[in-house]
Amino acid sequence: MKKPVVALIGRPNVGKSTIFNRIVGRKISIIEDTPGVTRDRVYGSASYKDYNFHLIDTGGVEIGNQSFNDEIKVQASLAIDEADIVIFVVDGKEGLTRDDFLVRDMLKKVSNKVIVAINKCDSKKIKETEYEFYELGFENLVKVSGEQGDGIYDLLDLVTSNFPKFEDSSDDTKVRFCIIGRPNVGKSSLVNAILNEDRVIVSNIAGTTRDAIDTEFNYNNEKYVVIDTAGMRKKGKVYENIEKYSLLRSLKAIDRSQVCVIVINAEEGIIEHDKHIAGYAIEAGKAVVIAVNKWDLINDKETEMKKWKQQIEANFAFMPYAKVVFLSAKTKKRIHTLMPEILNAYENSKKEIKTSLLNKVIMDAYELNIPPSYKGKRLKIYFATQVGTMPPTFNIQVNSKGLIHFSYERYLENKIRESFDFSGTPIVINFKNKGENN
Numbered sequence: 001m002k003k004p005v006v007a008l009i010g011r012p013n014v015g016k017s018t019i020f021n022r023i024v025g026r027k028i029s030i031i032e033d034t035p036g037v038t039r040d041r042v043y044g045s046a047s048y049k050d051y052n053f054h055l056i057d058t059g060g061v062e063i064g065n066q067s068f069n070d071e072i073k074v075q076a077s078l079a080i081d082e083a084d085i086v087i088f089v090v091d092g093k094e095g096l097t098r099d100d101f102l103v104r105d106m107l108k109k110v111s112n113k114v115i116v117a118i119n120k121c122d123s124k125k126i127k128e129t130e131y132e133f134y135e136l137g138f139e140n141l142v143k144v145s146g147e148q149g150d151g152i153y154d155l156l157d158l159v160t161s162n163f164p165k166f167e168d169s170s171d172d173t174k175v176r177f178c179i180i181g182r183p184n185v186g187k188s189s190l191v192n193a194i195l196n197e198d199r200v201i202v203s204n205i206a207g208t209t210r211d212a213i214d215t216e217f218n219y220n221n222e223k224y225v226v227i228d229t230a231g232m233r234k235k236g237k238v239y240e241n242i243e244k245y246s247l248l249r250s251l252k253a254i255d256r257s258q259v260c261v262i263v264i265n266a267e268e269g270i271i272e273h274d275k276h277i278a279g280y281a282i283e284a285g286k287a288v289v290i291a292v293n294k295w296d297l298i299n300d301k302e303t304e305m306k307k308w309k310q311q312i313e314a315n316f317a318f319m320p321y322a323k324v325v326f327l328s329a330k331t332k333k334r335i336h337t338l339m340p341e342i343l344n345a346y347e348n349s350k351k352e353i354k355t356s357l358l359n360k361v362i363m364d365a366y367e368l369n370i371p372p373s374y375k376g377k378r379l380k381i382y383f384a385t386q387v388g389t390m391p392p393t394f395n396i397q398v399n400s401k402g403l404i405h406f407s408y409e410r411y412l413e414n415k416i417r418e419s420f421d422f423s424g425t426p427i428v429i430n431f432k433n434k435g436e437n438n
Contacts, residue, residue, distance in 0.1 A: 005082055007055075007058060010088060011103060087159065096136070104138075177227070177346075180263070190291065258287060259286065260286045286391075321422060321425065348424050349424070353392075379404065392422060395430050
């Protein structure tokens with residue numbers, strides 16, 4: 001099932017970022033009591049009841065002479081085009097302004113997918129201004145307080161009730177993997193090398209690929225699908241009119257892939273944004289392979305490979321299970337090493353472990369390292385079972401979840417990985433109190 005996209009639109013300082021953080025559940029957007037702080041789209045994954053969706057926080061739209069206003073208008077326009085549902089945020093305390101009517105005019109053509117969120121309804125002044133928001137001409141209005149959380153569930157009920165029916169047209173029998181990474185690391189060249197033909201335009205201009213491109217190909221007499229994505233730009237550089245929402249579409253490509261190939265430029269080395277991109281894949285629960293590209297430009301390859309492995313181990317400590325390949329998309333040297341690792345990561349992501357074997361590993365690990373007592377209570381483990389794949393997901397029944405320390409959770413994960421090959425894929429461990437539903 002494809003994830004719907006919900007965009008928050010509105011003039012500056014109406015509380016879009018606060019609502020965004022309330023729905024996503026994490027403080028991702030920068031919140032500051034200054035109009036225009038959020039200038040770049042901010043992306044998050046959110047869930048409500050049985051629905052999962054992408055949420056976008058856009059910059060405010062405002063009439064004025066500030067240099068970034070044109071950019072903000074473009075961002076809002078792109079969000080409107082890309083979104084399945086638009087949440088039009090207005091300020092219930094301040095009431096309507098001409099900027100609200102400017103946003104309204106932009107939203108007229110998609111009025112059927114607009115929900116007006118009257119924010120700051122914790123204010124006593126809201127009763128004086130509530131009915132004027134019907135002047136905007138939209139049918140669905142809901143009062144909320146992003147700060148206090150009031151009305152957020154009512155808003156989400158409206159949002160999810162308007163989700164269109166999505167049909168997943170992908171063929172589940174084919175392994176689908178995407179090529180992700182920041183601009184100009186050689187993603188399109190790598191796709192061409194995999195396909196062994198120039199099926200994708202290649203350029204040394206960052207940001208050439210503006211949309212995700214799916215291509216089917218054969219490998220060892222089996223059909224696979226590779227998805228080439230636009231380069232991901234770090235916050236502050238995401239905006240570019242012609243990129244057509246490249247980051248969001250890359251996130252969509254991650255969603256419909258089973259494996260993500262994270263491409264790193266061997267010339268430039270690892271930068272912080274490479275880790276952010278890997279984080280998107282891990283957050284989505286996808287199997288991963290790290291591909292160090294442009295390896296043909298490295299002189300002392302044996303020495304440099306050892307250094308690179310150390311650097312990757314240090315920088316990607318949050319996914320030590322990821323396999324690394326060194327290759328050159330341009331010369332196709334070592335390109336043959338990539339597909340086996342992709343397939344290995346895929347197979348491991350859908351691996352299922354017998355309950356009896358899993359319990360033996362967990363109980364042996366517990367006996368080997370019994371956790372210390374805390375306030376007179378000691379963690380006890382009763383039972384473990386695998387409840388899902390892609391990523392492999394395990395439920396462990398305990399006497400009290402509150403006694404789980406993150407270091408002990410990591411210890412148990414390491415023991416599972418020592419016993420079963422889960423290289424290339426994240427695994428999820430959920431602790432359940434005895435009697436708690438799975």
